[in-house]
Amino acid sequence: MDLAGKKIVLGLTGGVACYKVAELTRLMTGAGATVQVVMTEAATQFITPVTMQALSGRTVYVNQWDSRVANNMAHIDLTRDADAIVIAPCSTDFLSKLAHGACDDLLSTLCVARPSHVRLFAAPAMNVEMWQNPATQRNARQVEQDGIALLGPAAGAQACGETGMGRMLEPAELLEELVCAFADKPLAGKKILITAGPTFEPIDPVRGITNLSSGKMGYAIARAARHAGATVTLVSGPVALPAPAGVHRINVQTAQQMHDAVMSVVKGQEVFIAVAAVADWRVANASTQKLKKQHGRSVPQLEFEQNPDILATVAALPEAPYCVGFAAESENLIMHGQAKRERKAVPLLVGNLGPQTFGQDTNELVLFDASGHVTLPAGDKQALAQELIVEIGRRLAAAAPAVASIPKPAKEHGKRTA
């Protein structure tokens, strides 16, 4: 769970976006966090403490003078063992209070009284004119200078009927930003290029050849790399997945387009992870018009030509990034995996145990390097992506040590063969 063990004080201030924070509470507790809700009086006009108590499973505090707190110092007690305070929604007024260190209610007082290890995040939510007001902009700059992280706002339709900057980020987006903020940063400052998904090779304007890759593994790796602190560019074939937050995605269709997109951005990248299931061949005699069925006549004859091998091309560049290949084999993965790694001349190749993992949320990976191979236990693709990213970070830091030096997984189901 992405926020396992984290203790978060969730502060609600007055705004219509309070309704979204009910969902945010569910997402945060679902991700393993303990959520302690504190509300301003104004927030209670938009959502009741009863709802927030039911969703967080904890007593909700509003009043500075709450006799339920034994020493009557809720503003101190509530943050001493917290990891973070998240103000969502953060109203114009509350942003102003944060900027000026005001302490005229429980929530503003506990923000000022927080110890330095308690991180403070604020998700502004306000009308576009209120957000653009010079005083608000000044306050936003000030709180950022003071080390408070602003999450959003986003642009779009607003509850007041106007449109523009000031919408609170969606609950899932807020959760993603918090998960990213708490993640370890083994790839801080690194530039990583990833390919993902299938390619689509046209036969005519309405038909084509593709494969069953869903893009899930490549997208999970892009997300994990961003969480680990990398600047991530994702070159993606056609998939039904949203771009991971904070990742620059370039959409392509064909293998040639994927090759061209990769070559246009590869300079300066420190790691290249080729997860895409790239078509080996394209149709050489693709038709510019839709092919017609001709009754009683012969079926179309397709001719194929070789696509460029993107991974091998990048690996052969004079200043090649650290290259990681992927291989999905339906049989003899161990034999084919090592041979493929050598053929592509890459230091690390990751094998999937069969194309049957295409489209699934789980996978099992085998890592091949010059010293042998090691199996990463079957698991959720996101968890495996994170393990792989940690492993790549370790190799970059230690100038590619041998697979045999990977510490044994705690669960003891990793199989090691040199």
Ligand code: C5P
């Ligand atoms: O050659 P094969 O497709 O089995 O190799 C798989 C690996 O090579 C994957 O990392 C895939 O992304 C990459 N590849 C590529 N360009 C191709 C074919 C495969 O980058 N044309």
